[in-house]
Amino acid sequence: MGDSDPRGFLTTGREEWPRRPVEERVRDWREVYVPGALLPIVRGQADRCMDCGVPFCHEACPLGNLIPEWNELVARDDWRAASDRLHATNNFPEFTGRLCPAPCEAGCVLAINQPAVTIKNVEVAIADRAWERGYAPPRPPDRLTGRTVAVVGSGPAGLAAAQQLTRVGHTVVVYERDDLAGGLMRYGIPDFKMEKHHLDRRIEQMAAEGTRFRTSVTVGRDVTADELRRRHDALVLATGATAWRELPVEGRELSGVHQAMEYLPHANRACHDPQADPRAPLSATGRHVVIVGGGDTGADCLGTAVRQGAASVSQLDIYPLPAAERDEDAEPWPTYPKVYRLSAAHEEAGALGTAPAADADARLFAASTLRLTGDASGRVREVHLVEVEPEGRRPVPGTERTLPADLVLLALGFTGPAQEDGLIGQLGLDLDERGALRRDSGFATDVPGVYAAGDAARGQSLIVWAIAEGRAAAAAVDRYLTGASRLPAPITADARPMRA
Structure with a gap:
């Protein structure tokens, strides 16, 4: 067992699991992170946990994860005990460690004036090591209730x-x-x-x-x-x-306009099917793609379209460009703030220049869809959009513009x-x-x-x-x-x- 450093948050800076180079990862469907690159840094990152008297990371996570406890155990290299404490509150930490946006990190006490502990990375490291070392065996019941x-x-x-x-x-x-x-x-x-x-x-x-x-x-x-x-x-x-939200605008009925949850399942199945047609109707290959909706589902569509080889991809977000730092008046610690975040998909789109008209990465902010227009055969060809005011979402006169589009994906929530x-x-x-x-x-x-x-x-x-x-x-x-x-x-x- 190793020793933890009670002053780790003063001596060690935040370091996240590095992503693979954009040019490499967009050519495959594997996870974006560098394999094996998390374990060498995770003990030091776990040591940044302050073991504070009132851990607000608990309050920020509805599971009540015992975060300071398993941070301490990882810092001491006690992976079995860390796995036990993690699984005590979370059935599937390998899922949450990859898919959750980590409100626990927004609630980290260290985040009041420093970068938060990489709680999500520590979590996924524990979960993956638990599987590697056999710390997560099946736990069948001792007896059946008959119910x-x-x-x-x-x-x-x-x-x-x-x-x-x-x-x-x-x-x-x-x-x-x-x-x-x-x-x-x-x-x-x-x-x-x-x-x-x-x-x-x-x-x-x-x-x-x-x-x-x-x-x-x-x-x-x-x-x-x-x-x-x-x-x-x-x-x-x-x-x-x-039950997905609809886009009630002129041209919604055009061919080539689909819900995100029509597109993503098709793409997920196709990436596991070697016989899939890359030019299938729901593929982005060679197409100009516009994603309507600025959330995580839209980002998933973005990363998928990039990997399918879209001619261009733009994502429309009706909200204004978020600030880089938390607004302490509107969203004080420990709430989860709306700040500018660069997901792996947005990093890829920005690096590859998929959306020349974008405000940042592939996103156009404060953008609302006015209508869709198509060609004589009834296929969508353009998205007409307008800038909207931050409050009230009223259109700003003189800001209407068009984007080429032969595949429009609606990611408006449910x-x-x-x-x-x-x-x-x-x-x-x-x-x-x-x-x-x-x-x-x-x-x-x-x-x-x-x-x-x-x-x-x-x-x-x-x-x-x-x-x-x-x-x-x-x-x-x-x-x-x-x-x-x-x-x-x-x-x-x-x-x-x-x-x-």
């Missing part, structure tokens, strides 16, 4: 609920409409952000523990809600918020769970004013034995919130089935992120 639970949806909320319930002895069946489990982590997240072997490995672990997976089954159509309730003692609905499969109607569930499933603070819907977790009920959110919801909903279901539960419940259904 059965159906989990509908295999995204992070559904998987977390299923694993927790399986481990306390319930027989759990996960129903997934796609051909493979994983939800949006499977077909919505590109491989350059998380390679799918991480997902496959965790699902294999869950199957070894006793969780059963039924894929290519759409609940509501292939199996009705009544059938599911007859087969199982409780249901957990974790279907996600997959409104709630999809209803076309009929499940919500069959169960007679209510939706709230946001379009999400209505439930009480204990994750229960008004139908006895039916619980809701994740984005389907919370609304579009982060992966850490989804896992926290799955864990807490599992505790509620366990209590419903047995009268008590020893499962942790990190949040209530009405918990919300810290805001000013």
Whole structure:
């Protein structure tokens, strides 16, 4: 065991896991980081943790991750104990360490006047080492309760609920409409952000523990809600918020205008299919691409289009260009601030000059779509946009311009769970004013034995919130089935992120 340095935050600067050179990584679909380059620096980075008296990183993370504890253990080179402390609060740290935007780092006490601890990098280093050294074996229950639970949806909320319930002895069946489990982590997240072997490995672990997976089954159509309730003692609905927002402008009906979640699953499947046609209708190869929407989904489209060899790629963000530093009045520490961030995809697009008209990297800020125009065959050819004022989003006169576009991708977020499969109607569930499933603070819907977790009920959110919801909903279901539960419940259904 090594010794930690209590003055590490004074002697060591922040150093992040380096990315591979842009020219190299855009030629493949592998993760963007330099393999093996994290371990040599991670102990020193963990040592920057101040072990502060009130660790606000706990409050910033809905999972309640024991961050100072596992930072200390990594600094001391005690990887087994670090893995135990990490997995005590997080079922899938290899997912969150790659996909979460790290609100814990925004809440780091060191971040008040210095760069925050690289919590996310330490987390993923622990998770990966745990798998390498066998610290994450299957944990099947000692005995079965005789109760059965159906989990509908295999995204992070559904998987977390299923694993927790399986481990306390319930027989759990996960129903997934796609051909493979994983939800949006499977077909919505590109491989350059998380390679799918991480997902496959965790699902294999869950199957070894006793969780059963039924894929290519759409609940509501292939199996009705009544059938599911007859087969199982409780249901957990974790279907996600997959009803996408539309762009209500002239020209939306033109060929070549697609939702991001039509494009990304197609691209994810294609990068694993050597027979895929690079010029398929939903490929960006050789096309001028405009992405409408400035969030993470838009950035995923951006990185994907770059790798497919688009002629140009631009991303429209209706919000103004963020500042480089936190606005202490509007977004004081420890809230998660809206500042300028350079994702791997934006770094690639900026370095390659994919959008000559961009304000920064590939993004045009304070940009709103007015209309789409096409050619005589009905295919989109141009996006007409206008600059908008920061407050009120009113168009600025004289700022209209056009961008060439023969593929337009809409990444405008999601409104709630999809209803076309009929499940919500069959169960007679209510939706709230946001379009999400209505439930009480204990994750229960008004139908006895039916619980809701994740984005389907919370609304579009982060992966850490989804896992926290799955864990807490599992505790509620366990209590419903047995009268008590020893499962942790990190949040209530009405918990919300810290805001000013």
